[in-house]
Amino acid sequence: MTESPLPARRFLPVWVIFTAGVILLGFLILLGMSLGKGQTQALQVGSPVADFSLTTFDGQTIALSDLRGKTVLINFWASWCTTCTDEAAFLQQAWQQVNQQQVVFLGVDYADTEAPARAFLQAHGLTYPAGPDLGSAISRQFHLTGVPESYLIDGTGILRGVRIGPFTSTQDLQSFIGQNSGN
Structure with missing residues (x-):
């Protein structure tokens, strides 16, 4: 009995595999670059802050x-x-x-619901303007990393100070304002 020979395996030439790899790599690089274009850089001290509006829990709309x-x-x-x-x-x-x-102080309520937020304001007797960050638009603008976070903006709209985490005393807060605004 004679055996029939096995069909010869066909391999892609090395240059075809290499070319496909280069094309795929180029595509991934372009994709990554295009995704990054829609992102904004984190706010830097000394840079202008884009305008935004906050509607307070009392219904007042305040624009920066x-x-x-x-x-x-x-x-x-x-x-x-x-x-x-x-x-x-x-x-x-x-x-x-x-x-x-x-x-002026502005409280921006992050990732919360209205009833607990209002209860928080009342429980702590907070009287400065405060409102919800609807759709997290303001938080995204400031590249919020967590709460509490505070930002000090001067009268010309320039970011002068950033505080990540809580203030530890009234004097700590007053010092932050004084050192970063001259007030």
């Missing part, structure tokens, strides 16, 4: 551009955040002590 000429402290917080609870009294005390014609 409306506050030109004033120093603005933006504090991101949430009702479920334990360190936000710790710093709430310091924020309220500092708010009562600053010249509100020159310095």
Whole structure:
């Protein structure tokens, strides 16, 4: 009996495999570059802050551009955040002590629901303007990493200071404002 020979295996030439690999690598690089174009860089101290609007829990709409000429402290917080609870009294005390014609506090409620947020404001007696970050638009603009975080913007709209984490006392908060704004 004669055996029939096995069909010869066909291999792709090395140059075909190499070319396909280069094309795939090029495609992945271009894809990565195009995905990165839609992202903005994190805010840097000394850079301008883009305008945004916050509608407070009282229904007032405040645009950052409306506050030109004033120093603005933006504090991101949430009702479920334990360190936000710790710093709430310091924020309220500092708010009562600053010249509100020159310095404005804005509380931005992050990833929360309205009822607990309102309860938080009431429980801590917070009287400065505060509102929800609907759709997390403001948080994304500031590249928020967690709560609490605070940002100090001068009267010309330039970011002057960033505080990641809670203030530890009223004096700590006042020092942050004074060192970064001249007020």
